[in-house]
Amino acid sequence: MFHSEASMSNYLYDSDKTQQFVSWFRQASPYIHAHRGRTIVISIAGEALQTPQFPYLIHDIALLSSLGIRVVLICGIRPQIEHELAMRGALPKYENGIRITDEIALSCVKAACGEVLASVESLLSMGLTNSPTMDIFINTATGNFITARPMGVRDGVDYCYTGEVRRVNAQAITRRLDDGCIVLLPPLGYSPTGEIFNLLAEDVAAETAIALKAHKWICVSETKGVFDQDHRFIEQLTLLEAQRMMSQELDVHLQQQLGNAIRACQRGVQRVHLIPRHVEGSILLELFSRDGIGTLISTDQFEHIRRANINDIGGLLALIGPLEEAGILVRRSREKLEMEIEQFLVQERDGTIVACAALYPFADEDLAELACLAVHTEYRGTDRGDIMLSYIEREARRLNISRIFVLTTRTAHWFQERGFRAAPIDTLPMARRALYNYRRNSKVFIKTLS
Numbered sequence: 001m002f003h004s005e006a007s008m009s010n011y012l013y014d015s016d017k018t019q020q021f022v023s024w025f026r027q028a029s030p031y032i033h034a035h036r037g038r039t040i041v042i043s044i045a046g047e048a049l050q051t052p053q054f055p056y057l058i059h060d061i062a063l064l065s066s067l068g069i070r071v072v073l074i075c076g077i078r079p080q081i082e083h084e085l086a087m088r089g090a091l092p093k094y095e096n097g098i099r100i101t102d103e104i105a106l107s108c109v110k111a112a113c114g115e116v117l118a119s120v121e122s123l124l125s126m127g128l129t130n131s132p133t134m135d136i137f138i139n140t141a142t143g144n145f146i147t148a149r150p151m152g153v154r155d156g157v158d159y160c161y162t163g164e165v166r167r168v169n170a171q172a173i174t175r176r177l178d179d180g181c182i183v184l185l186p187p188l189g190y191s192p193t194g195e196i197f198n199l200l201a202e203d204v205a206a207e208t209a210i211a212l213k214a215h216k217w218i219c220v221s222e223t224k225g226v227f228d229q230d231h232r233f234i235e236q237l238t239l240l241e242a243q244r245m246m247s248q249e250l251d252v253h254l255q256q257q258l259g260n261a262i263r264a265c266q267r268g269v270q271r272v273h274l275i276p277r278h279v280e281g282s283i284l285l286e287l288f289s290r291d292g293i294g295t296l297i298s299t300d301q302f303e304h305i306r307r308a309n310i311n312d313i314g315g316l317l318a319l320i321g322p323l324e325e326a327g328i329l330v331r332r333s334r335e336k337l338e339m340e341i342e343q344f345l346v347q348e349r350d351g352t353i354v355a356c357a358a359l360y361p362f363a364d365e366d367l368a369e370l371a372c373l374a375v376h377t378e379y380r381g382t383d384r385g386d387i388m389l390s391y392i393e394r395e396a397r398r399l400n401i402s403r404i405f406v407l408t409t410r411t412a413h414w415f416q417e418r419g420f421r422a423a424p425i426d427t428l429p430m431a432r433r434a435l436y437n438y439r440r441n442s443k444v445f446i447k448t449l450s
């Protein structure tokens with residue numbers, strides 16, 4: 001019982017906080033699950049290193065690693081190089097926004113790299129009781145993973161030791177990630193002739209994300225984000241929209257970032273997140289909350305999906321025929337397929353149907369059946385099944401249907417791992433129950449769409 005109004009209001013206050021925590025934790029948990037085991041490349045602008053918030057940023061990265069995310073970290077060193085140059089009484093030299101790395105600048109680059117690497121490693125080694133990574137020992141790994149070549153002479157300007165990424169040793173990095181290390185990459189590269197080259201941190205990040213086929217590249221940058229012409233913040237851009245944006249007048253730095261993001265997406269990185277460094281906990285917010293705080297540039301996962309038409313019958317039969325033979329999918333005659341072709345969605349690549357699924361709505365009962373989900377054997381292992389399922393879910397929501405069900409004999413676990421729950425046969429819509437084949441004895445699974 002409460003002894004005073006004050007203690008009761010304290011209780012309510014605490015209970016609100018408890019509720020907030022519980023609901024936050026529940027909301028974050030699917031993301032924790034989804035990101036585990038995935039490779040994420042993170043690049044951080046050198047300016048962030050000079051702020052009091054930097055230790056928190058690094059501890060957040062350590063937290064990601066402790067949650068099973070495979071992290072490659074690249075820190076920019078531009079202001080640190082400037083500082084080193086100033087200490088040596090030398091002036092920075094730039095041409096077209098690119099540093100000319102002469103002998104003096106190169107020694108500053110090496111000094112700055114060493115200093116930054118040491119401070120990041122020391123922060124990752126902290127075991128303070130007030131650090132989120134207390135009791136977790138984070139191993140780091142670094143090495144000669146990047147092969148570089150000189151930028152050379154352009155329009156008569158010799159960029160000296162400023163280089164470009166020539167190759168990323170993805171195998172060696174992967175081995176360190178497999179060992180559970182956070183891989184730290186300085187923006188340096190080595191040439192087969194034994195020279196050292198100063199590289200742009202974001203170039204290294206983009207090329208590394210591409211070489212590792214990383215799930216994401218998170219670019220923690222100085223820019224506050226991407227804004228449209230009316231100064232509205234843009235949360236998401238498809239690859240095409242990002243390409244269109246490049247033709248607008250943009251801040252040079254943003255132009256470089258978008259260019260790198262587009263290159264990474266075009267070459268297989270599914271998602272590039274541009275997030276501002278100024279927001280405390282920005283990486284955690286971006287990864288574990290629904291809306292994030294940055295601008296996401298992604299390839300359109302639904303790009304090659306469309307409604308099937310009568311010309312797709314041959315391709316569909318080629319895809320599902322062997323699965324019907326094997327008893328994995330229910331047999332459909334050509335005539336039935338022709339009659340129901342409008343329920344089918346297909347994903348097409350280079351003239352071949354590589355995936356399909358059908359959606360049969362029972363709108364009166366707020367249900368829809370997902371059927372005939374299949375991915376061509378040669379195209380499996382690249383999330384196509386998940387992408388088809390997301391598309392089907394989106395279609396169901398568009399029809400104001402909140403539950404989808406599936407009947408399956410051999411793929412139960414695949415659906416269960418994606419939020420479907422076993423259900424009795426009598427949960428099926430009446431009309432569908434009448435057609436249930438007791439000899440086939442399929443199991444029913446239902447998913448409530450969020």
Ligand SMILES: CC(C)(COP(=O)(O)OP(=O)(O)OC[C@H]1O[C@@H](n2cnc3c(N)ncnc32)[C@H](O)[C@@H]1OP(=O)(O)O)[C@@H](O)C(=O)NCCC(=O)NCCS
Nearest residue numbers: 373374375380381382383384385386407408410411413414
């Ligand atoms: C189910 C299916 C559409 C998924 O396609 P996909 O996204 O390309 O996925 P993959 O086949 O590469 O498998 C992805 C993951 O699901 C698992 N998986 C695949 N088939 C599974 C099954 N029948 N049961 C349980 N898990 C399965 C894979 O092992 C893999 O997990 P892992 O990476 O942890 O090993 C595809 O495997 C398929 O076409 N299967 C045959 C048709 C079928 O069963 N359709 C369902 C009709 S009800």
